[in-house]
Amino acid sequence: MPKVIRLFVHAVEALNRVVGRFAMYLIFAILGVLLYSSISKTFFLPAAWTLESAQFLMVAYFLLGGAYSMQLDAHVRMDLFYSRWSPRTRAVMDILTIGFLIFYLVFLLYGGISSTQYALEYNETSYSAWSPPMAPIKIIMCIGIALMLLQAIATLFKDIAAARGESL
Numbered sequence: 031m032p033k034v035i036r037l038f039v040h041a042v043e044a045l046n047r048v049v050g051r052f053a054m055y056l057i058f059a060i061l062g063v064l065l066y067s068s069i070s071k072t073f074f075l076p077a078a079w080t081l082e083s084a085q086f087l088m089v090a091y092f093l094l095g096g097a098y099s100m101q102l103d104a105h106v107r108m109d110l111f112y113s114r115w116s117p118r119t120r121a122v123m124d125i126l127t128i129g130f131l132i133f134y135l136v137f138l139l140y141g142g143i144s145s146t147q148y149a150l151e152y153n154e155t156s157y158s159a160w161s162p163p164m165a166p167i168k169i170i171m172c173i174g175i176a177l178m179l180l181q182a183i184a185t186l187f188k189d190i191a192a193a194r195g196e197s198l
Contacts, residue, residue, distance in 0.1 A: 031191050031198055039198055042184040043101055046177055050098020056091040060084050078160040086167045093174025097181035121192035128186045135179040142172045 067080035099105055112120060146168040148154060155161040191198040 035187050039184045039187050042180045046097040046101050046181050050095050053091055053094035056087050060087045082158055082160055090170045097177040100181045121189045124189040128182055132182050139175045142175050146172050
């Protein structure tokens with residue numbers, strides 16, 4: 031594989047490793063918010079922001095960690111035939127299926143950018159009693175989708191190398 035592709039793959043994986051490891055710690059923020067929510071509902075006046083904050087943190091956790099999960103090959107896979115195939119056949123099938131993923135992610139990113147532009151332009155807020163602005167979580171959504179798209183392209187390059195009998 032050309033050096034520029036190797037550099038791209040290594041840069042994307044390094045970036046996703048850093049972002050994914052940061053995202054892992056968001057679970058503690060979620061736990062803190064939910065613990066505060068439980069305590070405030072039990073002993074004090076319940077806070078209106080806790081449930082939605084926990085949901086936003088969960089969205090960030092899920093979307094920012096997705097590319098790292100893909101990099102580690104930790105996604106769920108239906109394995110009826112896959113484990114019996116040779117590494118080269120697996121790589122060819124992965125090339126075919128990742129093409130669908132890239133296609134999907136491109137349209138998802140397009141829609142996410144459109145939705146983010148709307149949220150920024152019209153100061154969109156949630157329909158809850160707390161009514162937080164939606165733009166920050168939509169920006170995080172676009173970043174997570176873009177990182178997943180970059181990781182999918184990097185994985186495609188790795189699969190092409192594996193189908194050719196090379197390692198990347």
